[in-house]
Amino acid sequence: MEIESGQYEMSFSRPKEDTLLVRLAGNWRIGGRLPSAGEVQKQIESGPRIQRIVFNTEGLTDWGSGLLTFLIKVIHQCSRKKIRVEKAGLPKGAVKLIAIASAVPEEKGSQKKGTRGPFLSRIGESTIAFSRSVVEMLGFIGDATVAFIRLLKGKARFRRSDFILTIQQCGVQALPIVSLISLLIGLILAFVGAVQLMMFGAQIYVASLVGISMVRVMGAIMTGIIMAGRTGAAFAAQLGTMQVNEEIDALKTLGISPMEFLVLPRMLALVLMMPLLCLYADLMGILGGLIVGVGMLDLSAVEYFNQTRASVTLNHFWIGLFHSAVFGVLVALAGCLRGLQCGRSASAVGDAATSAVVTGIVSIIVATAIITIICNVLGI
Amino acid sequence: MTQREAHITVKDLTMAYGDFVIQKNLNFTIQHGDIFLVMGGSGCGKSTIMRALVGLKEPAKGRVLYDGMSFWEAEPEEQDRTMRRFGVMFQSGALWSSMTLAENVALSLEEYTDLTPGQIREVVSLKLALVGLSGFEEFYPSEISGGMQKRAGVARAMALDPDILFFDEPSAGLDPISSRRLDDLILELRDSLGTTMVVVTHELASIFAIGNNSVFLDPETRTMIASGDPKKLLAESRDPKVHKFLTRGEEGAREQ
Ligand SMILES: Nc1ncnc2c1ncn2[C@@H]1O[C@H](COP(=O)(O)OP(=O)(O)O)[C@@H](O)[C@H]1O
Ligand SMILES: [Mg+2]
Numbered sequence: 134m135e136i137e138s139g140q141y142e143m144s145f146s147r148p149k150e151d152t153l154l155v156r157l158a159g160n161w162r163i164g165g166r167l168p169s170a171g172e173v174q175k176q177i178e179s180g181p182r183i184q185r186i187v188f189n190t191e192g193l194t195d196w197g198s199g200l201l202t203f204l205i206k207v208i209h210q211c212s213r214k215k216i217r218v219e220k221a222g223l224p225k226g227a228v229k230l231i232a233i234a235s236a237v238p239e240e241k242g243s244q245k246k247g248t249r250g251p252f253l254s255r256i257g258e259s260t261i262a263f264s265r266s267v268v269e270m271l272g273f274i275g276d277a278t279v280a281f282i283r284l285l286k287g288k289a290r291f292r293r294s295d296f297i298l299t300i301q302q303c304g305v306q307a308l309p310i311v312s313l314i315s316l317l318i319g320l321i322l323a324f325v326g327a328v329q330l331m332m333f334g335a336q337i338y339v340a341s342l343v344g345i346s347m348v349r350v351m352g353a354i355m356t357g358i359i360m361a362g363r364t365g366a367a368f369a370a371q372l373g374t375m376q377v378n379e380e381i382d383a384l385k386t387l388g389i390s391p392m393e394f395l396v397l398p399r400m401l402a403l404v405l406m407m408p409l410l411c412l413y414a415d416l417m418g419i420l421g422g423l424i425v426g427v428g429m430l431d432l433s434a435v436e437y438f439n440q441t442r443a444s445v446t447l448n449h450f451w452i453g454l455f456h457s458a459v460f461g462v463l464v465a466l467a468g469c470l471r472g473l474q475c476g477r478s479a480s481a482v483g484d485a486a487t488s489a490v491v492t493g494i495v496s497i498i499v500a501t502a503i504i505t506i507i508c509n510v511l512g513i
Numbered sequence: 514m515t516q517r518e519a520h521i522t523v524k525d526l527t528m529a530y531g532d533f534v535i536q537k538n539l540n541f542t543i544q545h546g547d548i549f550l551v552m553g554g555s556g557c558g559k560s561t562i563m564r565a566l567v568g569l570k571e572p573a574k575g576r577v578l579y580d581g582m583s584f585w586e587a588e589p590e591e592q593d594r595t596m597r598r599f600g601v602m603f604q605s606g607a608l609w610s611s612m613t614l615a616e617n618v619a620l621s622l623e624e625y626t627d628l629t630p631g632q633i634r635e636v637v638s639l640k641l642a643l644v645g646l647s648g649f650e651e652f653y654p655s656e657i658s659g660g661m662q663k664r665a666g667v668a669r670a671m672a673l674d675p676d677i678l679f680f681d682e683p684s685a686g687l688d689p690i691s692s693r694r695l696d697d698l699i700l701e702l703r704d705s706l707g708t709t710m711v712v713v714t715h716e717l718a719s720i721f722a723i724g725n726n727s728v729f730l731d732p733e734t735r736t737m738i739a740s741g742d743p744k745k746l747l748a749e750s751r752d753p754k755v756h757k758f759l760t761r762g763e764e765g766a767r768e769q
């Protein structure tokens with residue numbers, strides 16, 4: 134809009150000792166600069182005590198909210214000083230609009246205070262918030278377990294089509310990125326290992342290095358992190374948006390538990406798909422190692438394959454698959470938890486997705502550490 | 514005042530989603546300072562027509578002229594300039610959920626005026642007061658009721674004192690008193706600021722209270738079947754559908 138800058142004019146005179154005449158002219162639309170009510174204030178304070186204010190608006194060519202805000206402020210100031218404001222000289226429409234604006238009194242109790250507490254109390258508050266979020270998380274895991282038990286008993290309900298769709302989204306559709314990343318991880322491991330092992334002429338052990346590390350942890354961790362970024366974030370955004378639109382409340386009113394209806398299918402799908410993806414990632418990683426072994430270290434493909442088969446035991450496989458199933462649960466839980474906790478605004482959905490990824494990755498690493506220590510103690 | 518050109522002219526307008534025609538062959542004109550109502554049953558395409566008028570959806574056929582300028586044939590800059598003279602309230606409110614009500618109203622003021630932050634705050638308070646929401650400046654849309662969100666949407670649409678205000682079912686979901694107050698506000702804005710209003714509504718009380726021109730859309734024939742002052746339509750229209758709508762379904766009430 135071509136909003137012309139407001140060429141307002143304002144002048145003052147005193148027809149009588151106790152009367153201030155404010156003459157308003159020109160353009161009083163918003164857009165350009167607006168006059169400040171402070172000028173009226175100054176006029177009131179200079180000279181003898183004013184009892185009433187009258188207006189002359191004959192020269193007013195155009196007006197809008199600019200005039201209204203100005204008048205409201207003047208009226209407000211004058212009522213505090215007990216000065217009468219004669220509205221007769223004002224445009225009729227302006228008087229009516231001011232009346233409409235003051236028809237509903239201001240909600241006093243609803244005014245929110247935006248003050249921040251002192252530093253220490255803010256630390257205290259965030260500590261309390263943190264412990265509350267831990268409790269919420271544990272409660273969520275509990276609810277999810279109950280829902281899972283109900284599923285085993287055949288009492289939980291969710292839509293099978295949802296389940297299949299989620300399987301497709303977090304299974305087949307994740308294959309390209311899993312292929313790329315695990316192939317490259319295999320390559321990198323082989324490169325780094327080869328440089329060291331070549332010093333001893335022990336290139337052949339590159340196959341063992343890549344095989345064991347991929348199968349035992351790296352495959353699971355890499356798929357876990359990929360899925361946290363890809364699927365965990367998607368879960369959080371989906372459920373968060375449903376939260377914003379009150380869709381989850383609508384489910385609850387129907388007596389359908391969001392835990393069974395929304396969380397269970399996602400969790401099951403991820404727990405089923407993660408080990409499969411992990412297996413696939415293992416193979417791609419070994420293929421990456423093979424490329425380096427054959428291309429750079431002059432090993433033959435058969436040699437490489439045999440060495441891999443000799444060093445990677447079935448135990449390694451089971452441990453890797455166990456990791457990935459655990460990660461599946463963690464990623465799904467993090468995504469769904471953050472989605473269900475989402476606030477009711479667009480930016481809250483963004484926060485939920487971010488937080489789902491962070492929670493997912495942190496819990497994957499922590500879980501890996503715990504499982505590794507347990508395996509060490511058990512000697513497997 | 515000299516006779517001005519029609520503010521909005523709609524010529525042979527056809528709206529469609531893909532091949533699915535919603536409304537066809539619409540012709541009507543809206544004068545400066547009209548309160549123009551778009552009436553019709555749910556799902557007959559009122560919101561779709563409004564999307565064409567406010568420049569969000571290109572019509573399948575036909576033209577929309579603003580002061581004689583054909584909107585959909587104009588240059589993008591020209592379109593932008595025209596659109597900035599509109600204030601639009603969407604059917605679902607469409608408030609920006611991560612901003613407070615004050616920030617929602619203030620956004621266009623910050624973008625398009627030279628007002629100081631203090632003055633913007635005053636204008637925002639005025640707009641919220643006009644819709645009866647004084648004191649809710651710092652609330653987020655999710656923290657107020659649906660009817661209040663509607664009214665906040667109205668306040669946001671009015672922020673820049675636009676030349677044309679488009680309201681999509683402003684009084685749906687409002688209590689009778691707020692709804693009445695909104696009607697008063699619409700009339701007053703027209704009378705004092707000369708704003709042209711295009712209001713989608715099927716609230717009978719407000720149809721007769723505010724409208725001085727209208728178009729009636731029919732879902733079966735997919736076109737308009739009546740237009741003009743709604744009070745005259747009630748008195749004179751021979752079309753049973755129009756009559757049924759304007760009398761809340763009292764069929765045959767007019768047959769002698
Ligand atoms: N995005 C869309 N795609 C396809 N059809 C739509 C879309 N939006 C609305 N419609 C159809 O257009 C018709 C009119 O919708 P709408 O203009 O919202 O109706 P009203 O506002 O009169 O209630 C409806 O039949 C609806 O199904
Ligand atoms: Mg609609």
